[in-house]
Amino acid sequence: MPAAEQLPVPDGFRIEKFAEHAGNARILAVGPDGSVYVTRREQGDVLLFKVGPNGLAAGSPVRVLAYTEGFLDSFPSAGLSPKG
Numbered sequence: 001m002p003a004a005e006q007l008p009v010p011d012g013f014r015i016e017k018f019a020e021h022a023g024n025a026r027i028l029a030v031g032p033d034g035s036v037y038v039t040r041r042e043q044g045d046v047l048l049f050k051v052g053p054n055g056l057a058a059g060s061p062v063r064v065l066a067y068t069e070g071f072l073d074s075f076p077s078a079g080l081s082p083k084g
Contacts, residue, residue: 019049019057037064 004015018036027039036049038061046065052058 016056019061022047022061 004017007015009015019038022038023040024042025038026041029037031037034051036051036057038047038049039045040047044067045063047061048064049057049061050059
């Protein structure tokens with residue numbers, strides 16, 4: 001994988017490492033509050049990253065969903081709940 005400074009980007013844009021140690025991140029989504037959700041296929045879960053004032057991940061990620069042995073587990077302590 002090339003270093004970030006080797007990747008071409010349009011004028012006015014830059015590339016920065018958002019977070020470290022996220023495993024094999026596959027898909028990113030931004031929530032309405034600006035939090036970033038990351039799926040990890042190999043781990044079978046979804047991580048939640050809060051975003052700091054610098055636009056990068058603030059603190060450690062929180063595991064909010066996991067798929068293991070045919071079951072989908074949610075972690076309500078992460079502040080997520082299904083809409084009813």
